[in-house]
Structures are given as C-alpha cells and as structure tokens.
Amino acid sequence: MQIPRQSDLPMSQEEWETTVPLAVSRDLLWKLHVYRAALFLLHGALTDAKTLRKARRDTIAAQLVRAAGSVSANIAEGYSRSGPADRVRLLDYALGSARECITWYQASADVLPAPILDARHQLLSRIRGMTLRLITAQRARGAVFKQVQKG
Numbered sequence: 001m002q003i004p005r006q007s008d009l010p011m012s013q014e015e016w017e018t019t020v021p022l023a024v025s026r027d028l029l030w031k032l033h034v035y036r037a038a039l040f041l042l043h044g045a046l047t048d049a050k051t052l053r054k055a056r057r058d059t060i061a062a063q064l065v066r067a068a069g070s071v072s073a074n075i076a077e078g079y080s081r082s083g084p085a086d087r088v089r090l091l092d093y094a095l096g097s098a099r100e101c102i103t104w105y106q107a108s109a110d111v112l113p114a115p116i117l118d119a120r121h122q123l124l125s126r127i128r129g130m131t132l133r134l135i136t137a138q139r140a141r142g143a144v145f146k147q148v149q150k151g
Contacts, residue, residue, distance in 0.1 A: 010044060010115065010116055010119040010120075011043075013036070013037065013040045013123075016040050016043055017036065017040075020039070024039075029075075029076055029079055032075070032079065033130060034075060034127060034130035034131055034134060035072060035075050035076065035079070037123060037126055037127050037130065038068075038071040038072035038075055038094070038098075038127055039072045040123065041068050041071060041072070041098075041101070041120070041123055041124065041127060042065075042068045042069050042071070042072055044068075044116075044119075044120055044123070045064050045065050045067075045068035045069075045101070045120075046065060046068075048061075048064065048105075048108065048112055048116065048120070049061035049062075049064060049065050051111060051112060052064070052108055052111055052112070055111045057107075057108065057111060060104055060107050060108055063100075063104050064101065064104035064105070064108070067097045067098075067100040067101045067104060068097070068101055070093065070094070070097035070100075071094045071097045071098050071101070071127065072094075074090045074091065074093040074094035074097065075090070075091065075094045075131075077090050078090030078091050078094070083142075084138045084139070084141045084142035085142055087134075087138045088135055088138045088139055088142065091131055091134055091135045091138065092135065094131055095128060095131045095132065095135065098124055098127045098128050098131065099128070101120075101124055102121070102124055105117055105120050105121065105124075
C-alpha cells in the first residue's frame, strides 16, 4: 500500500472554516452545518478542478464545479424563503446536485488521488444525510401549516 503524499491529503473542514471571511461566517446561515459543509465541498471542487484541468479533463472540471456550487447556492436560497414548500423544492435541488457531484468524482477516479476521492465521497455522504433530514423536517412543517390553514 502506498503512503499518501502530504499534498494528496485534503484540508479538513475545521481548518478551512478558519479561513472563511467574517462577512460569510457571521451570516445567520453559517449556523447550518449543511451549508458550511456545502461551501467546503465547493472549496474542494475548485481545488480538484485545477488538477482535472491539468489532466485535460476540462468538461468534467466545469461540471463538478457547477454541481458543487449548486449545492450551497440552493441551500442558501432555500433558507432565504419563508415558505416550507419553496425550501423543500430548493433543498431537493441541492440534494440532486450533491448526487451529481458523485458522478463527476467517479469520472475523476483515474486522475484524483484516492485520499481526496475518499474525503469527497465522505463529505458528500454527510451532505446528503443532512439535506434529507432538512427536507423531511420542512415537509412536516409544511403539512402542519396546511392543517392550520384548513382548521
């Protein structure tokens, strides 16, 4: 088994969070763990895209960055909406984009180092789980809201 080089080891989310500008981390949205994880995913995707472009995988790099950016953007937009139905719709988009990232990371398996791929897959698994829990909670909130309106 080959020992990973230091350059192959990804930055941890905790390390990355210390580099985020205060204007971002002071936003109320920053309290959402899934939002922070999604922004960290985008940071990683941007880094990975540089490696992919060097390997002449420009299309995969562009699709990966677009999908990763869509995760945090849809979470942010969803939590800027007042109604649960809008939130669920945008969280569904974020979930779909997270799943799309898996496809682009799988397409990058022959270029990106195994420790990076493993870290990204673990992060995407966490993001999917958190997003699914938020969707379930928002759907429940929407059902309660509809009952109150009827009653």
